Amino acid sequence: MAYTNINKSSDYFNTKLFTGTGSTLSITGVGFAPDLSWVKRRSSDRGHTICDNVRGDGYNLYPDLNFAQAFATSTFTSLDSDGFTLGADDRVNQSSGTHVSWNWKANGSGVSNTDGSITSTVSASTTSGFSVVTYTGTGSNATVGHGLGAEAKWVVVKRLDTTGGWINGHSALGFTKNLYFTTAGANTSSAIWNNTAPTSSVFSLGTDTDVNASGGTYVAYVFAEKKGFSKFGSYTGNGSTDGTFVYTGFKPAYVIHKRTDTAGYSWLIHDNKRPGYNSTNIISEADLDGAEQSNYHMDLLSNGFKHRITAGSTNASGGSYIYMAFAENPLVGTNGVPTTAR
Numbered sequence: 001m002a003y004t005n006i007n008k009s010s011d012y013f014n015t016k017l018f019t020g021t022g023s024t025l026s027i028t029g030v031g032f033a034p035d036l037s038w039v040k041r042r043s044s045d046r047g048h049t050i051c052d053n054v055r056g057d058g059y060n061l062y063p064d065l066n067f068a069q070a071f072a073t074s075t076f077t078s079l080d081s082d083g084f085t086l087g088a089d090d091r092v093n094q095s096s097g098t099h100v101s102w103n104w105k106a107n108g109s110g111v112s113n114t115d116g117s118i119t120s121t122v123s124a125s126t127t128s129g130f131s132v133v134t135y136t137g138t139g140s141n142a143t144v145g146h147g148l149g150a151e152a153k154w155v156v157v158k159r160l161d162t163t164g165g166w167i168n169g170h171s172a173l174g175f176t177k178n179l180y181f182t183t184a185g186a187n188t189s190s191a192i193w194n195n196t197a198p199t200s201s202v203f204s205l206g207t208d209t210d211v212n213a214s215g216g217t218y219v220a221y222v223f224a225e226k227k228g229f230s231k232f233g234s235y236t237g238n239g240s241t242d243g244t245f246v247y248t249g250f251k252p253a254y255v256i257h258k259r260t261d262t263a264g265y266s267w268l269i270h271d272n273k274r275p276g277y278n279s280t281n282i283i284s285e286a287d288l289d290g291a292e293q294s295n296y297h298m299d300l301l302s303n304g305f306k307h308r309i310t311a312g313s314t315n316a317s318g319g320s321y322i323y324m325a326f327a328e329n330p331l332v333g334t335n336g337v338p339t340t341a342r
């Protein structure tokens with residue numbers, strides 16, 4: 001696989017930290033017009049909030065909750081040319097509260113895609129391997145176009161019109177299995193992905209109402225792997241403070257990982273801005289509303305990552321984990337410049 005032509009990873013993914021005001025607040029400095037923004041309050045307990053450019057400004061989803069889509073301009077008012085604007089809701093904009101946002105670029109508000117048996121609306125960046133997809137379910141086994149032109153490695157689906165779980169499919173786990181944004185381990189069910197791995201044009205659906213109820217509306221966030229920019233894989237823990245080294249081929253800006261072989265462990269998010277140096281990197285839990293924590297030490301290296309603790313959620317001896325990582329810098333970009341460790 002050739003390296004992606006992305007020399008500046010922050011043109012497609014970026015973490016932005018900010019302090020809330022409790023009143024209308026425009027966040028700039030993301031570096032691009034985000035098509036997906038995910039905000040979490042850092043300083044105290046409060047849930048996650050996601051807005052994307054296909055569903056539209058003000059339409060919010062909450063990764064730590066199974067709620068239907070909600071419209072509220074008190075959270076996201078708009079996605080802008082260099083960031084986003086927030087209302088006064090303390091979930092995303094607590095006065096004097098610290099917040100983190102993770103932002104991805106796709107390709108605007110979306111176009112019709114007829115590659116699957118279900119017609120979808122797709123905003124896709126074939127450069128970075130990310131798309132936002134909306135569709136209406138049929139209740140029968142189906143396929144949905146994702147627009148990436150490369151095999152999807154990570155697919156996240158959420159029902160919009162009523163309550164429903166956040167369903168994750170991952171190439172390292174295999175698409176006979178799935179994971180929810182909960183502490184549960186991997187689940188086996190043909191009714192989610194129809195036991196079929198995604199192709200370069202579509203992902204497959206079974207008949208489970210969380211992904212494909214007749215008349216149900218859904219959003220999917222779909223990722224293809226781009227060498228030098230994104231990596232979706234698995235690792236086995238070694239139970240040591242000199243943890244398993246996971247090679248990504250780039251200096252990670254963001255890593256989310258989940259234990260899959262047993263229940264009881266959350267989805268942990270690390271990034272290169274909190275605090276920005278090894279090995280005291282801070283985590284948020286994608287499935288929980290708690291404040292960030294500083295006791296899940298990970299080294300973000302020039303070519304991968306290494307855990308520095310033995311917790312069951314990250315590095316248990318013999319434990320099985322999946323991960324998704326996005327680059328701060330490619331190991332070597334098309335400009336031929338190597339990156340260095342922090």
